[in-house]
Amino acid sequence: MAALAGSAARILFPPLCGGCRTIVSIPGSLCGTCWRELRMIERPWCEILGTPFPVDMGEDAVSPAAIANPPAFDRARSAVAYTGVARRMVQALKFNDRTDLAPWMAVWMLRAGTELTAQADIVVPVPLHRRRFLWRRFNQSAELGRAVARASGLRFEPDLVKRRRHTLQQVGLGRTERDENVRGAFVVDKASREAIRGRRILLVDDVYTTGATVSSVARSLKRAGAGGVDVLTFARVLPEDFLDTATDPI
Template identity: 60%
Template sequence: MIETFATPFRSLGRIASDLLFPPICTGCGVGVSQPGGLCPSCWTELRFIERPFCDVLCTPFSFDPGDGTVSADAIADPPPFERLRAVVLYDDRARRLVSALKYSDRLDLVPLMAAWMARAGRDLLDEADVIVPVPLHRMRLWRRQFNQAAELGRRIAAARGLPFAASALVRVKATRSQVGLRRSQRQSNVRGAFRLSPAGGAAIAGRRVLLVDDVFTTGATASSATKALKRAGAASVDVLTFARVAAFEG
């Protein structure tokens, strides 16, 4: 009986909230019909990654070479992780979404981005034993107050009922921002940047780990974190990100 009376009041509360704070597009701020959605303009500007793509690096193919095909880049320079999946290509609209989350405290973007990531990485999630976020250095975390990779990973883990090892991996090197660095500089910047926390080994050893981050560019960060996880005994490491660059030069 309590539920019967409470439900109409909750509905009225939602209506009042929508009148006072109408839902807006998470990408540009224009009015939309549902909270946490995108307007048609922002939706069409995002370049979603759909098959066919490289089964290892998630690089889109211009034609369908068949399931399980690996790109020339993945063959010539195999990454230490097994597979990468990403939702969109990292263009201007995707960059604005990521920047809003990271630098403008737009935590309202997390449910939408995490849901898309869970869909894009469903084959990885089906095999994962534990989800681990790429960590921030403690000084950067203190300045930003939250780790966007951890927020995304926590949401995905909860939705799929998977263990979430938020602090298993630690960033021990205060690396400079990767923005603007050449490939070799990015690799040097994050070399030796990660290690397992004292309690992290128990969560990682023998497990199939899904490493979560917001953006994949050259793969330097994901590779460095993967090597730390494998040194700690991870059985395998896959990587799931919101966006990945189409190609990286330099």
């Protein structure tokens, strides 16, 4: 009966490519054209920022950017570069209510963040302000975080961090503007501090651009007593892809 029901569902609702929505054979997969567009982020990478190196720099190598400007978090990892099909998937999840993509995106995130999930205690998503949540009806970071937590067996705590003031959307802002936009925007209230005291937090977001948002959240978590904060995102804007003057803003 289950097999028959599954066959009927496949006929009525065939699995679609996460990038272009053409029919594919397996749910949560990409068609051949979209798969070729995907740029997976692989080692060797900076052990702190997770940005890939063009050549192997040796074990535990750290990039000049991480040395010159140490982030508020401990480590960051991302599954794919924010170009092509990955960009379309993020935008479909975020703006077109494609929450069905979150579990499949989380699979790639877990592959990139194996070392982070192995040491994490709690998964926390980057929060939305209540005004934006009411408009969008869901938090894309929470959808990804829930899927990551479920697959890794970690606690999922979507309400530990609050966005206490409404901020501009980061889309189209330059590096300095992004930092100023989210400065002091996040807080952990007193009732939640005991839950994170001494715990290692895995902070989940959809895209890492300059790190301004996740750094601001990480500071609030550490001020509240977190033992460590790592960042896991689905996509990442690589340095060579980021332009403050880009005509197609991130």
